[in-house]
């Protein structure tokens with residue numbers, strides 16, 4: 369794999385282009401680890417994924433989707449009936465309640481179809497800015513860039529943003545990339561955050577972005 373050679377950096381735009389080119393080269397097929405077959409299933413999986421790994425969410429959703437296969441079925445559930453399915457998931461009581469309330473809202477206000485607009489998605493209980501962006505890109509193929517803990521950390525270390533909140537990092541990344549690159553960039557920054565640029569002890573010695581990364585421990 370080619371290393372980042374933009375040193376000394378000719379200009380900031382070239383450095384950023386180089387970073388995303390190398391991320392694409394190293395993580396060409398990065399995508400969500402959540403298993404889903406339709407927008408309803410992704411909505412459920414994303415809502416469950418707060419403070420829970422993708423693998424754990426997948427273990428929960430396999431039996432859950434068999435028992436509660438549609439948003440209409442979910443809207444008829446009581447939160448207490450969902451809890452046994454979600455028990456191994458962090459915050460399972462809140463998540464059970466959110467799933468039922470959000471499904472009832474989807475049935476009542478959106479005709480039973482998961483909405484595909486950011487403003488509508490973020491009105492659903494349990495769906496914040498990050499989750500709405502994940503759904504927009506992964507379920508509907510719309511340009512969106514979700515900033516989770518990995519995207520936030522890696523972007524700041526790489527000097528792609530100095531913003532102190534996720535909305536600011538999202539805004540900076542969107543300005544640096546074309547809309548068609550937003551979703552893939554999200555997945556590649558996550559992949560890099562898991563593989564090398566980990567929260568604790570990032571593996572800078574092995575990192576292919578080392579020569580264009582300003583971060584110092």
Ligand code: SF4
Nearest residue numbers: 565570572575578581
């Ligand atoms: S050089 Fe280190 S801090 Fe910079 S992106 Fe690579 S792993 Fe992260």
